[in-house]
Amino acid sequence: MNNIPFNIPYIAGGEGDAVLQAIASRKLCGGGPFGLRCEAQLKAFYPDAAQVLMTTSCTDALEICAALINTQAGDEILAPSFTFVSTVNPFVIRGATIKFLDIEYPSLNVSAATIESAITPRTKAVVVVNYGGGAANLREIRAVCDRHGIVMIEDAAQSLLATCEGQPLGSFGQLAALSFHDTKNVQCGEGGALIINDATFFERAEIIREKGTNRSKFFRGQVDKYSWVDLGSSHIPTELCSAFLDVQLQNARAITDRRLTIWARYEESCKKAGIDHLRFSPEISPNAHVFGVLTKDLAQRTAAIAALKAEGIQSVFHYVPLHSAPMGMAHGSFHGEDVHTTDLSERLMRLPLYPDLQPAQVDRVVDVLARALGQ
Numbered sequence: 001m002n003n004i005p006f007n008i009p010y011i012a013g014g015e016g017d018a019v020l021q022a023i024a025s026r027k028l029c030g031g032g033p034f035g036l037r038c039e040a041q042l043k044a045f046y047p048d049a050a051q052v053l054m055t056t057s058c059t060d061a062l063e064i065c066a067a068l069i070n071t072q073a074g075d076e077i078l079a080p081s082f083t084f085v086s087t088v089n090p091f092v093i094r095g096a097t098i099k100f101l102d103i104e105y106p107s108l109n110v111s112a113a114t115i116e117s118a119i120t121p122r123t124k125a126v127v128v129v130n131y132g133g134g135a136a137n138l139r140e141i142r143a144v145c146d147r148h149g150i151v152m153i154e155d156a157a158q159s160l161l162a163t164c165e166g167q168p169l170g171s172f173g174q175l176a177a178l179s180f181h182d183t184k185n186v187q188c189g190e191g192g193a194l195i196i197n198d199a200t201f202f203e204r205a206e207i208i209r210e211k212g213t214n215r216s217k218f219f220r221g222q223v224d225k226y227s228w229v230d231l232g233s234s235h236i237p238t239e240l241c242s243a244f245l246d247v248q249l250q251n252a253r254a255i256t257d258r259r260l261t262i263w264a265r266y267e268e269s270c271k272k273a274g275i276d277h278l279r280f281s282p283e284i285s286p287n288a289h290v291f292g293v294l295t296k297d298l299a300q301r302t303a304a305i306a307a308l309k310a311e312g313i314q315s316v317f318h319y320v321p322l323h324s325a326p327m328g329m330a331h332g333s334f335h336g337e338d339v340h341t342t343d344l345s346e347r348l349m350r351l352p353l354y355p356d357l358q359p360a361q362v363d364r365v366v367d368v369l370a371r372a373l374g375q
Contacts, residue, residue, distance in 0.1 A: 159178070
């Protein structure tokens, strides 16, 4: 029996040669030719962005966001509870309080109405999570934010090459963050990017990313020396990571197409088996980052994951709601009624999905799952 892991990081071919080129160049720190090429490729995916800056992770990109909006004690940040800790951690570190919001079904995103109901004079920003390369009401959310004078930030960690109404996810907020962790569609082990859609943030973002210095201006010949001009940190990935990612980005659309083919196979097989799965609204063009199914309750999910494991198939659940975590309770509170967040977090399970997964393996996963669910 061949085991089927949940994820196998994809290698497009050529990554090793690119890394060797970076080594041979003796230019290994960040900001070199490969890093600039990655930024140029990403800028092509986000043509209306003011700029895209490479970072060492999506978390780093969100930390820059927190700094750019001058997050401080007394500020309030709105975010879904159903997300990874990196969505809120950068703001908590700077003293903000998190107001956790309920999600909707089937998008697993926060609605504009929920956001508007939670806004107070202390609200500094909303962090919208585009779960699984999906989204909902982003234009409406941006309109709410603009009306109240707060910043919209997109945690687009899972969203590269996904679109909403033809517009790339990550292009709706003033700022957005991407991930290139090895669990993502396009990856370099650990990596990220900051998408700057509002040009007024660009100059300071460069400074924060360069340890609080205007070093980038110096290298462009705009100043005769650089110095410490703001608070910042070291957020630029090495040329080794960027060289690897450069090849991945060149193959990003092909990788996405392969994942979409697998996603469609899952959808067809689950439909035949009568298994409920996450769907995208018509205005979304997804990137097939995740294929999730919904069990009737936590007990059924636990049993289904165990049944797949017994057959050598790794499936996983996803986020434990942050508002129920010790740090979530210490640094935030849930706004309104928890209608979907806890319920969906206990019923969602994710199936293996990676470009090298074969059709017969997909069918095997669904067959075992159907028997475990009694379908």
